[in-house]
Amino acid sequence: MVSKVKIKINDLYKIFGPKGESHVEKVKSGMGKPELLEKHSHVLGLQNINLDIIEGKIQVIMGLSGSGKSTLIRHINRLIEPTAGQIYIDDVDVLAMSDEELMNFRRFKASMVFQKFALLPHRTVLANTIYGLTMQGVEVKDAEERAAHWLKRVGLDGFEDRYPAQLSGGMQQRVGLARALATDADILLMDEAFSALDPLIRSDMQGILLELQEELHKTIVFITHDLDEALRIGDDIAILRDGRLVQQGSSQDIVLNPADDYVADFIKDINRARVLTVGTLPLKKTSAKGITLSNETSLEDAMKALVEAKKDSVTVVKDDKKLGSVSMHDIVHAATRSSETAGEAVTYR
Amino acid sequence: MSLIDWNKLTITEPPVLPRELLRNFKKGIDGAFRDFSRTYGEALENFFNPLLMFLKWFQDLLVATPWPIILFIIGGLSWIGSRSWKMSVGAVLAFVAIGWMDMWEDTMATLAIVSVATLLCIAIGIPIGIWMSRSDRAQRIITPVLDVMQTIPSFVYLIPVVMLLGIGKVPGLLAVMIYASPPIIRLTNLGIRLVDAEVLEAADAFGSNYRQKLFQVQIPLALPNIFAGVNQTIMMSLSMVVIAAMIGVPGLGVPVLRAVSNQYLALGLMNGLAIVAIAIIFDRVSQAYGKRLQKHREGDHGV
Ligand SMILES: Nc1ncnc2c1ncn2[C@@H]1O[C@H](COP(=O)(O)OP(=O)(O)OP(=O)(O)O)[C@@H](O)[C@H]1O
Numbered sequence: 278m279v280s281k282v283k284i285k286i287n288d289l290y291k292i293f294g295p296k297g298e299s300h301v302e303k304v305k306s307g308m309g310k311p312e313l314l315e316k317h318s319h320v321l322g323l324q325n326i327n328l329d330i331i332e333g334k335i336q337v338i339m340g341l342s343g344s345g346k347s348t349l350i351r352h353i354n355r356l357i358e359p360t361a362g363q364i365y366i367d368d369v370d371v372l373a374m375s376d377e378e379l380m381n382f383r384r385f386k387a388s389m390v391f392q393k394f395a396l397l398p399h400r401t402v403l404a405n406t407i408y409g410l411t412m413q414g415v416e417v418k419d420a421e422e423r424a425a426h427w428l429k430r431v432g433l434d435g436f437e438d439r440y441p442a443q444l445s446g447g448m449q450q451r452v453g454l455a456r457a458l459a460t461d462a463d464i465l466l467m468d469e470a471f472s473a474l475d476p477l478i479r480s481d482m483q484g485i486l487l488e489l490q491e492e493l494h495k496t497i498v499f500i501t502h503d504l505d506e507a508l509r510i511g512d513d514i515a516i517l518r519d520g521r522l523v524q525q526g527s528s529q530d531i532v533l534n535p536a537d538d539y540v541a542d543f544i545k546d547i548n549r550a551r552v553l554t555v556g557t558l559p560l561k562k563t564s565a566k567g568i569t570l571s572n573e574t575s576l577e578d579a580m581k582a583l584v585e586a587k588k589d590s591v592t593v594v595k596d597d598k599k600l601g602s603v604s605m606h607d608i609v610h611a612a613t614r615s616s617e618t619a620g621e622a623v624t625y626r
Numbered sequence: 627m628s629l630i631d632w633n634k635l636t637i638t639e640p641p642v643l644p645r646e647l648l649r650n651f652k653k654g655i656d657g658a659f660r661d662f663s664r665t666y667g668e669a670l671e672n673f674f675n676p677l678l679m680f681l682k683w684f685q686d687l688l689v690a691t692p693w694p695i696i697l698f699i700i701g702g703l704s705w706i707g708s709r710s711w712k713m714s715v716g717a718v719l720a721f722v723a724i725g726w727m728d729m730w731e732d733t734m735a736t737l738a739i740v741s742v743a744t745l746l747c748i749a750i751g752i753p754i755g756i757w758m759s760r761s762d763r764a765q766r767i768i769t770p771v772l773d774v775m776q777t778i779p780s781f782v783y784l785i786p787v788v789m790l791l792g793i794g795k796v797p798g799l800l801a802v803m804i805y806a807s808p809p810i811i812r813l814t815n816l817g818i819r820l821v822d823a824e825v826l827e828a829a830d831a832f833g834s835n836y837r838q839k840l841f842q843v844q845i846p847l848a849l850p851n852i853f854a855g856v857n858q859t860i861m862m863s864l865s866m867v868v869i870a871a872m873i874g875v876p877g878l879g880v881p882v883l884r885a886v887s888n889q890y891l892a893l894g895l896m897n898g899l900a901i902v903a904i905a906i907i908f909d910r911v912s913q914a915y916g917k918r919l920q921k922h923r924e925g926d927h928g929v
């Protein structure tokens with residue numbers, strides 16, 4: 278399958294303050310966030326962002342608080358205007374849209390889920406869910422039918438007539454998700470959508486999202502500052518630091534080759550055995566008399582399979598093609614190695 | 627000519643304008659305003675004529691309506707507002723007592739002016755409040771005006787109002803409105819400004835236009851505050867009843883004035899108590915209604 282770029286962000290800069298434009302050049306020639314704030318009292322939100330988001334994939338954006346995640350995601354539907362740069366969605370220049378076009382873009386093409394749910398407290402669950410549809414001009418009756426369908430999909434049937442305040446946080450966010458899905462937009466923007474939820478409920482919600490995504494194939498931009506969530510959900514991960522993209526790639530990329538200490542710091546506590554797959558290990562060309570596993574198998578599963586089969590090496594295959602073999606010793610080594618050394622030792626791909 | 631009367635200036639007397647100059651200054655203003663009111667007074671009166679007609683019609687209607695029907699309406703409105711039998715029965719009993727003490731007609735007149743003043747305050751105040759919430763500049767300009775409207779003694783603005791429109795119901799109504807409209811304006815503005823930014827952002831993200839955002843998000847979310855403003859406006863127009871009576875507005879304020887000048891203690895007390903009773907009924911009913919408006923916001927987490 279050829280992957281198509283759905284959202285293309287080029288050389289994006291955002292400088293908050295009354296005269297943002299006049300400071301772009303300074304930032305381009307190397308002025309940092311603290312200096313800009315101190316000398317010119319402008320806040321550097323984003324700098325030199327280049328990001329291609331692939332159609333049908335979940336792009337995670339990570340970063341510490343204040344790194345510019347919310348700012349970046351709000352550029353995609355132009356809730357925030359950039360100071361410089363371009364944004365293309367389906368090859369259409371978002372920044373060139375008139376007010377009318379932008380409104381229709383927001384109504385039909387991109388919907389959003391918010392950290393604090395942002396539901397209307399005076400409306401019932403059902404009336405909240407139809408909000409986007411009524412903006413599209415759908416008749417209320419029709420909209421209610423469609424909304425009810427999505428409420429059922431997120432596990433909320435029977436709650437249509439409740440008010441948001443009568444629901445738990447997890448349920449409120451399901452309403453938020455149903456409201457966003459109901460518009461049938463092919464882009465879903467989720468700004469820390471699950472961050473306000475308890476771990477168990479959060480994991481539930483991740484499950485719901487992944488399950489829905491399996492059949493919907495939306496282009497999802499998902500913001501989080503939680504690495505486990507990023508690894509579970511993301512097809513691709515981009516890491517922001519002080520408004521700059523410091524690394525982007527698959528979760529494997531990031532875990533194996535953290536670009537700098539900031540990223541290494543992020544990944545130091547994760548369970549490598551669960552994230553890494555046998556395909557990413559250095560493989561020996563010799564064939565082994567062990568078990569055969571797909572290259573997508575996680576180290577954890579591979580170890581489990583080896584122990585159960587009482588063997589100590591794995592032949593790794595990709596689509597029935599033999600790639601090479603790897604020993605139990607190497608697997609355990611890769612799973613336990615600290616991330617600092619991983620970057621140097623492993624030649625990847 | 628000097629701007630200070632040097633002869634008068636001592637260590638205990640501050641510098642003061644020469645008497646002649648001061649008199650001319652006042653005369654000038656009075657004259658200019660008198661000319662203005664001669665030229666435009668009639669036009670203004672005509673402008674306000676429909677209002678006068680409406681007020682008269684409404685008052686006559688209240689007086690002409692058979693008392694059992696009025697009692698029924700009072701009880702019904704109390705029930706709709708508060709959903710409490712106690713409240714409704716109490717309201718009806720209060721009005722029975724008012725009638726029994728022979729204050730029915732004055733009470734109807736007071737109800738008429740308070741209702742009309744409140745309606746007008748709402749009709750004018752809510753749009754101004756919305757405008758204020760939209761523009762920081764409007765807020766900067768209007769806020770001090772509202773401060774003045776609330777603090778300046780009523781008698782001071784009664785003077786130009788009476789000079790322009792004479793004595794009667796319309797100037798009384800205007801005086802009541804000047805005093806009673808600030809809360810509804812302020813609280814509309816405040817309520818809209820307090821609407822959660824993330825909810826507004828959500829409205830934007832789903833492509834709402836200006837009107838949709840205003841009517842489907844901002845005003846509904848501001849409603850509890852707006853309603854608190856309505857409640858205060860009603861209370862403040864009631865508190866103006868006696869002052870309005872001084873410039874010819876009929877109602878419970880008239881006997882109170884008569885009682886003051888003739889030292890009729892019982893008359894004053896009875897009418898005063900009638901005003902208080904109406905105020906309590908309006909206040910309780912509208913507050914109960916306001917509470918019910920936001921009941922679903924509290925939630926019981928009964929999941
Ligand atoms: N409207 C604004 N005016 C000025 N500065 C702003 C504005 N919005 C954001 N910023 C600044 O831009 C930077 C990035 O903010 P942003 O909200 O995008 O961070 P974030 O990564 O989403 O953080 P969090 O995890 O706390 O949500 C911060 O330094 C913030 O103070």
Ligand SMILES: [Mg+2]
Nearest residue numbers: 346347348469
């Ligand atoms: Mg954020």
